[in-house]
């Protein structure tokens with residue numbers, strides 16, 4: 001790492017990171033929950049009887065070794081697995097007091113409320129501005145002032161406004177990887193989601209961009225629930241309030257992040273945290 005990076009990390013350590021309330025639960029209000037969710041890819045039973053609750057104002061980390069079902073579970077939360085041929089999701093996913101795991105659920109509307117940010121930044125091949133306005137326009141918003149306001153609010157919310165305000169009509173692909181990821185978060189924020197699902201959002205990013213995304217998550221979680229899949233144990237313990245550990249398709253242990261990392265109950269979790277397998 002460069003001296004500049006070290007300095008940045010030190011600055012973040014002494015300022016923004018201190019503002020994060022991680023490691024412990026902060027809320028009883030449930031935004032989304034699942035009851036006995038099972039996921040099958042054809043005959044392969046990839047996820048077993050998973051029940052979890054996601055709380056307003058909290059970040060929940062999903063951890064576990066490769067192939068244990070973290071992303072499969074995450075994708076079930078906004079019915080994204082429907083896009084995968086041969087994939088079947090059973091069980092209840094409760095959002096706003098109703099089970100959304102039904103054939104009649106309006107996926108387009110649902111994903112406004114339960115947004116998703118992927119591993120690789122995936123901006124549209126459009127300008128920075130159009131990345132934000134694309135979905136609102138499809139929802140019928142045409143007024144230029146309203147759209148301009150949405151662009152500014154979303155980019156400010158994603159801590160990107162100051163960096164891009166003078167080049168809103170340039171291609172999103174002119175941005176760095178970290179900026180593209182923040183643009184994708186801004187695009188999601190424009191829909192005012194109640195829940196945001198993050199699937200390894202920093203794995204393609206450098207340490208500075210990673211910390212920027214972590215700080216961003218902390219700043220936008222207040223009015224919503226965030227769920228993050230991460231392989232990075234330090235990241236999980238830095239950012240999350242609660243953690244769920246998955247192993248071979250089972251959700252094995254769930255609790256406040258401090259308990260999970262400092263006093264794991266299940267031997268498999270303890271072995272995982274001590275690096276006996278990865």
Ligand SMILES: Nc1ncnc2c1ncn2[C@@H]1O[C@H](COP(=O)(O)OP(=O)(O)OP(=O)(O)O)[C@@H](O)[C@H]1O
Nearest residue numbers: 041044046064065066067068069070071072073084
């Ligand atoms: N599209 C798919 N088609 C068939 N099987 C799949 C598909 N996606 C995942 N699986 C299988 O489901 C199981 C769980 O995979 P999943 O990607 O959810 O695990 P993960 O914990 O997120 O892994 P990783 O950390 O490597 O991303 C694995 O056995 C995997 O091979």
